[in-house]
Amino acid sequence: MSPRIFWSLLLGLLVLLGVPLTILFLRTHEKVTETVVLPPRGEASYNPLYVLGQALRADGIEVQSRQRLQLAKMALADTDTVVLLQDTRDLPPPTVQALLDWVGRGGHLLLRTQPPGKDTASTTQGPLLDRIGVESLFHKARCQRFHVEDDPSHEEFCRGRRFSLGFQARADAERHWGREGDLVFARLRHGKGRIDVLADMDFMRGAGAAPLPRKRTTAKDAPQRDGLHDLAHRDLTRYLLDPNYGRGTVWLVYGSRPPTLLARIVLQGWPVWIPLLLALLGWLWARAQRLGSVLPSPVVERRSLLEHVRASGELLLRFGHAAPLYNAVQALFLHRLRLRAPVAAALDGAARDQAIAEVLQWPVSRVATALTAPSPHDSSALRERIRLLLQMRSLL
Structure with a gap:
């Protein structure tokens, strides 16, 4: 058989088999688009304010993210804004004084009260809250109704610790939200600047609380929502950032630590180290001596000439x-x-x-x-x- 005849027969066979198989595949399969949400990676996995920073950058605002509040390394301008998610109880008095001096020159500071913990008897609130006039914190969290046109049952601050203000702080308050002595938000004047005290900042995070049902719920029963992907959360965040919005840099102090190398190896590298560990244990078992009673040592020949x-x-x-x-x-x-x-x-x-x-x-x-x-x-x-x-x- 000549090569020309061979290749002609092979091409004809492929056409006879390929056309029916192609028609069968197209008639029995349907193209479906499926969106899979992958877990966050890199900075998004440990920075809860990462989504907020990306949104502000998309709006033309200069954003700087920091793990901890370090004023010596942060060149704060008088028109900047600091979103302090870090626990304010960790701040030493000198840092608190420097931060308040910056606010007095025109800065805008947003901070939160510490979240409710296991130690419900603790009344320690730190030097910063004491200096701005926050008198007491309430350990029992309760949702606050937030009127939204397309979501009349919308509620916020379900996991936050409410607070009350002293006499001088009430006099300096421009706006507040909540009942008297049971607040979830207060904007205080301090010199030329403003200080916003919030019960929590879950709505600014990459993941917050999900839409709440119409019936009254407690903080313990509140479901989870997708943070700044919620339109009401965007509006509330934009309202809180308003005093210096577009005038300076927004500093996001998220207060959490990136995962260590050991944590990444244990949590993400288990498909590799578990088989290696099993192989090592199997090799050790194969090389190990038999188990049982200890055998006496053999008698050594005595070769002394004397x-x-x-x-x-x-x-x-x-x-x-x-x-x-x-x-x-x-x-x-x-x-x-x-x-x-x-x-x-x-x-x-x-x-x-x-x-x-x-x-x-x-x-x-x-x-x-x-x-x-x-x-x-x-x-x-x-x-x-x-x-x-x-x-x-x-x-x-």
């Missing part, structure tokens, strides 16, 4: 072979004698004993006893003669 010599001597002595032991020690002595006193070693008999006694300055009888072989079964005489021979050898 022990071998002592055992050989005791064996010869036990079987009545004392002569080889004596002859070995005597030969050791005579070898030393030939090195140190060759004249005495060349003699024999009584003459040799006399020469050795003169060299060692010993009695001749003692030398003769040491050089005389003992009886084969007299172990005491053997030990005595070996002792004398070794002593004589050491004196040479």
